[in-house]
Amino acid sequence: MRKTIVGLLVLALVGALGFWGLTSPAAYALIRGNDPVSPTPPAGSMRQPNLENGRTLFFAGGCTSCHAVPSQADKLRLGGGYALKSPFGTFHIPNISPHKQDGIGSWSTADFVRAMREGVSPDGRHYYPAFPYPSYQRMNPEDLADLFAFIMTLAPVEGRAPDHELPFPYNLRRGLGLWKLAFLDGQVFRPDASKSTSWNRGAYLVNGPGHCAECHSERNAAGAIIEDRRFAGGPDPEGRGTVPNITPHPSGIGGWTADDLTTLLKTGETPNFDTVGGPMGAVVANTAQLPDADRQAMAEYLLSLPPRQGFKKPE
Numbered sequence: 001m002r003k004t005i006v007g008l009l010v011l012a013l014v015g016a017l018g019f020w021g022l023t024s025p026a027a028y029a030l031i032r033g034n035d036p037v038s039p040t041p042p043a044g045s046m047r048q049p050n051l052e053n054g055r056t057l058f059f060a061g062g063c064t065s066c067h068a069v070p071s072q073a074d075k076l077r078l079g080g081g082y083a084l085k086s087p088f089g090t091f092h093i094p095n096i097s098p099h100k101q102d103g104i105g106s107w108s109t110a111d112f113v114r115a116m117r118e119g120v121s122p123d124g125r126h127y128y129p130a131f132p133y134p135s136y137q138r139m140n141p142e143d144l145a146d147l148f149a150f151i152m153t154l155a156p157v158e159g160r161a162p163d164h165e166l167p168f169p170y171n172l173r174r175g176l177g178l179w180k181l182a183f184l185d186g187q188v189f190r191p192d193a194s195k196s197t198s199w200n201r202g203a204y205l206v207n208g209p210g211h212c213a214e215c216h217s218e219r220n221a222a223g224a225i226i227e228d229r230r231f232a233g234g235p236d237p238e239g240r241g242t243v244p245n246i247t248p249h250p251s252g253i254g255g256w257t258a259d260d261l262t263t264l265l266k267t268g269e270t271p272n273f274d275t276v277g278g279p280m281g282a283v284v285a286n287t288a289q290l291p292d293a294d295r296q297a298m299a300e301y302l303l304s305l306p307p308r309q310g311f312k313k314p315e
Contacts, residue, residue, distance in 0.1 A: 047142075054150025057143055059289040061136075061209040065282040066093045069157065075285070078103070079157030084130060085238045088223060089166035091130040099156035112148040113141055119180065126176035128164070129183075129223065135211035138189040138204070147209075183224040198293070202301030205294060212302075215279070216246050218311055232308035240278065245310030248303050252310050261299035262292075 064075040070082050079102075080095040098105035104112065111122040119126060119133040127133065139147075169175065189208055191200040206212045217225045218234035233245035233252065245252030253261065260271045268276045268284040276284060287295060 049149030050146045051150050051153065053143065054146035054148070056290060056294065057139075057147045057209045058150050059286045060205050060294065061147070061211070062283050062286040063096070063151075064286060065279070067096050076154050077157050078151070078154060079159050080161040081159070086130065087237065088170045089164060091128060091164050091166075092161040094161050095157060095159060096151065097154060097157035098152050099158055102158055102160045103156060104151070105156055107148075109145050109148050113144045116144050117186070119176070119184070126173045126180070128173070128176065129179070132211040132214040134184055134225070135208060135214055137184065137186060138208035140188055143209075179222060179224070183222070196300075198297040199300050199304065201294065202297035202299070205298050206301050210298065212246065215243050229308065229311070231302075231305055233311040235311065235313065242311055242313055245308065246302055247305045247308045249307035249309060252307070253302065254307060256303070258296065258299045258303060261302060262295045265290075265295040265298060266292075 063078065066082055066084065067078040067080050068075040068082075069077050069079040072079075078095065078097040079099075080093045082093040084091040084093060095103040097103040100106050107115075107122055114120050115122075115127065115131075116133055116136040116139065118137070119129065119131065121127060136144075164171070189204050192203070195203075213225055213230050215237075216231050216233055218229040218232070219237075220226055231245070231247050232249070233243050235241075236243050248254045248256070256271060263269055264276065265284065265287040267288070268281060270276065275281075287298075
């Protein structure tokens with residue numbers, strides 16, 4: 001009996017150590033082939049940042065939609081504070097302004113790249129994927145460097161968001177290491193040589209900075225996107241009905257033209273003379289800032305997606 005108890009304790013200890021090791025940010029970085037201690041600076045990081053490109057990516061990513069201070073009209077004040085409700089609890093969106101203490105003003109470019117691609121903070125903690133790094137990992141390092149440089153030109157905003165309000169076991173950040181091993185592949189977007197330059201640009205914007213699938217897809221019990229339901233709509237994570245299908249299926253944007261979709265991304269107007277509202281209204285406020293060619297590229301890509309039946313809310 002004594003040997004059995006000792007054996008069980010040893011197994012429990014080995015299991016605990018294995019869990020601790022596999023769930024560390026360093027383990028994910030090693031498995032994915034990244035340096036866990038000092039992330040490699042972006043290729044070309046010695047070059048002068050392209051602030052205009054950074055601005056474009058900032059609006060393509062809709063950074064103001066979540067990170068702007070909710071009570072203020074100036075949407076470039078990225079003090080955070082928005083309460084994002086989800087089936088896993090409430091996430092309070094952080095300050096990403098250049099404030100040295102309360103925002104990301106003390107970060108390096110490498111810190112920012114690692115956060116965006118691996119979901120890891122400068123002090124080595126996992127970020128929750130409510131911060132959509134599963135999409136941001138598709139962005140190339142030069143673009144991330146430009147985006148960070150643009151954010152650093154904005155006004156520092158004082159104040160920190162409250163801590164997340166998550167029940168057990170979702171409040172245990174360490175477990176996110178296993179989630180990342182299962183659902184975060186670490187792959188940067190690779191152009192499809194068989195497609196046009198504009199199609200590839202649209203694919204990059206939609207799947208990378210735009211992170212459109214993060215809202216417009218159903219998720220599994222672990223909160224990861226169900227691949228064969230990507231872009232086909234799903235339940236609103238904040239419990240406000242459903243998010244629409246944006247594939248060219250009759251239940252989605254089937255029958256829309258590229259001009260229809262480009263107009264929506266610029267003005268919020270739909271082909272049936274309606275106007276988008278709610279969270280999508282905030283998205284359009286950002287996509288309206290993009291060059292016409294980028295909106296057209298996004299429309300070209302979205303209309304090329306495989307048509308999928310839209311989400312039907314269970315009765």
